Amino acid sequence: MDAIEVEGLKRRYAAGKSGTFEAVRDISFSVREGEIFALLGTNGAGKTSTVEVLEGLARASAGSVRVLGLDPYTQRAYVRPRTGVMLQEGGFPSELTVAETARMWAGVTSEARPAHEALTLVGLGARTDVRVKQLSGGERRRLDLALALIGRPEVLFLDEPTTGMDPEGRRDTADLVRRLSAEGTTVLLTTHYLEEAEQLADRLAIMQAGRIVAAGTPQQVVAARPSRISFRLPAGISPERLPLTVPAAVEGRTVSVKTDALQYALTELLLWARDTGIELEGLQARSASLEEAFLEIAQAGGRRDGTDGSGGGPRDSGDGTRGSGEPGGSQGAGHGDGTTTKAGMPV
């Protein structure tokens, strides 16, 4: 059994006179025990709407959701004590000190960690006597995290945990999340920091307009995007003379190439440079970053608007994430069943 199982989830909101707005449109994914799973997407993509259903704060409009094998909404009394939730807006009484807040929280939590232990975990051990209202934005996020950890959760939901934290706070939080995951805690997080997701997540899903449009390990999602080669155009060489089988963009004197076959294209270029006796100044070759993949997917998704939503049925990608049947829907590279190309990314 996976720690989190989402199958065909939809979430609708009332909109206008008797109308509805579908914020989550038939998504499916699962998170294994001890895994760190990141839900990514542009503003309004549907991440929080999804996470709220997993946290048992809202009912699914359609589909099924299981957390630790239970329905988080109808069986909330059993699920809640085993999960930790860090919401986007914590909201504590601002007159209480950090220690009082943590003790109050521990007082209503079964088998709670000692308040000081939770505060030390998040680096607030030296700030226990400070009033909540005097904390910085990043420190409040740390306090939010401490409270989410107080019940020793088996599943931890982190909604943009590092927003407002300085780089040290982000690094400390990432280290802590890794440690918790190594100890068996399942973590589902949303974040707008793509570098953080790339480094932290075992697997991730990118949402757009309520759908999962790409998913897999960070490497799989990135591998499906073209790699980049760039260098300075050698003096006296026109772009047409370059031995490139893929089109190069020339801006000023910088040549940029996007290629799905980095090793081949680079070999071709280097052999040509050697044989022609040319030095390629500023030569760089690298895989796409998650940020580039995300931006490309977001742009492709924008172009995709207006499609009719038809297409094949849900497909099992073998990585625990399934498409919702929309054109270009979901994903996971390299699942080997031949149902998707280039990790099923919208192109």
Ligand SMILES: Nc1ncnc2c1ncn2[C@@H]1O[C@H](COP(=O)(O)OP(=O)(O)OP(=O)(O)O)[C@@H](O)[C@H]1O
């Ligand atoms: N209570 C609500 N009533 C109506 N529409 C809502 C409600 N809550 C959210 N929405 C809409 O649902 C869509 C998804 O919102 P959601 O907050 O889930 O996105 P998100 O991916 O978490 O965005 P962000 O990154 O900005 O937090 C948005 O279009 C939002 O306006």
